Amino acid sequence: MKIQTLIIGAGAAGMMCAAHAGDCVLIVDHAKAPGEKIRISGGGRCNFTNLYASPGNFLSRNKHFCKSALKRYTQWVFIDLVDQHRIPWHEKTLGQLFCDTSAKDIIAMLRAEMDKVGAQLWLQTEVGEISHDGSQFRITLTKDGKTRTVTARNLVVACGGKSIPKMGATGLGYDIAKQFGLPLVTPRPALVPLTFPDDQFKHLAGVSVPTRVSANGTSFDEALLFTHRGLSGPAILQASSYWREGDAISVHLAPEIDLMTALQKDRQTDGRKALTTRLSQYLPARLVDHLTEELALAGTIGDQSDAALHTICNALQNWELRPGGSEGYRTAEVTLGGVDTDSLSSQTMMAKDVPGLYFIGECVDVTGWLGGYNFQWAWSSGWAAGQAIRFRQAA
Structure with missing residues (x-):
């Protein structure tokens, strides 16, 4: 033929x-x-x-x-x-x-x-x-x-x-x-979910949050989704194309708001409220619970100095995570x-x-x-x- x-x-x-x-x-x-x-x-x-x-x-x-x-x-x-x-x-x-x-x-x-x-x-x-x-x-x-x-x-x-x-x-x-x-x-x-050792985010599976995710100098402002094996969602899929094995990614939580200014205002108006309660107004409560120990989130919002709030905001806006791998071609x-x-x-x-x-x-x-x-x-x-x-x- x-x-x-x-x-x-x-x-x-x-x-x-x-x-x-x-x-x-x-x-x-x-x-x-x-x-x-x-x-x-x-x-x-x-x-x-x-x-x-x-x-x-x-x-x-x-x-x-x-x-x-x-x-x-x-x-x-x-x-x-x-x-x-x-x-x-x-x-x-x-x-x-x-x-x-x-x-x-x-x-x-x-x-x-x-x-x-x-x-x-x-x-x-x-x-x-x-x-x-x-x-x-x-x-x-x-x-x-x-x-x-x-x-x-x-x-x-x-x-x-x-x-x-x-x-x-x-x-x-x-x-x-x-x-x-x-x-x-x-x-x-590429355009693939990232996985983490020991399924460390398994208890957060299904939680979605607006983020800015950065990998090797390139950032994407879209949603992040926690899964049983790690992280997915548009922001992670985008960043995965720039990520390489062994590299860390940076997650900026709640990029759409000035978190420092918001928490300072809360300190003035709701000083008796627990710090975690106020943070839950801006982030999913399950995620705040996950971060409580890691960031030592204790006390009321009124107890927090500007320096303490700055430390918390910096941690939430520069959350460094190191994936163990990706889901591979199966879901890419x-x-x-x-x-x-x-x-x-x-x-x-x-x-x-x-x-x-x-x-x-x-x-x-x-x-x-x-x-x-x-x-x-x-x-x-x-x-x-x-x-x-x-x-x-x-x-």
Whole structure:
């Protein structure tokens, strides 16, 4: 079977590429349905992009690599596509856009765009041997118990990273990169809950609190959630992408208020109240109970000098914690690292030394923040590769 383009991976980036890569495109996936990560994302509503998406919201060894694709295919272009398909959406918080009804609307939209250009989709298809003779690729595919060889001028690797293996995530994309001599930035789980020794926060499981969490100089003001194994919530997931094993994180509790001024006022108006009672007006009572011994929170608010209040506030606003690890790929929303961008063209996503070989989406060393940024990278990188393939076809 001879085609122009074979795309491995029917996720967000792969389907986007298929819709723009011109004629004679085949996209394959080992799953039973396309877009499985899209389907489960955002609680089934798909946080499909972010109003504030820009290169500064992405991590990569080369911070400039993502600029070209993001500038040429912006969130506004994708929002326009969503509107064209009459998919209702809303902004939740911090520029995060979600479908009003179901993430399946985004999958249906991508399928419709693929159908417009006649792209074929083979599901429950396994990829075997891949070779390249300098002008075309030969790929062995097995579907319905039958093995066949496909030849293609272009091969697009869009099979994601290692996150959420229960959904079938593997390191196939990295294996293909290695086969063709492309280096990797060591992959690691990102946007992932952090764990602590001895389940030290188990008794606080379910408690959520506004925070500013900092890891290696980068901070996020969002909610923190205590779990049976450690810490989660948006602030922790964001910080996890910057955290490294052995490092500490800093937690600033109640960043939205001037806690020192609030407690000084309480000292004047409610001096007989217990210090812990007053703190419980600003922090969850269970958390205050947890901190009572650690911070020696005793006596009434009226008993506290300015120096004592300063010490307490400093401890609450610079709470240093040292995670033992993370939940790993099992619950990580994305994979950090991947195919080294130095080996790819930022304009086309094509490997510099292997004509016709493209890497897009999560398998590339470009990782977005929580909040729709990784989907925007999928749309932008998929579009960039698709446009390049179409141009290459016409040349």
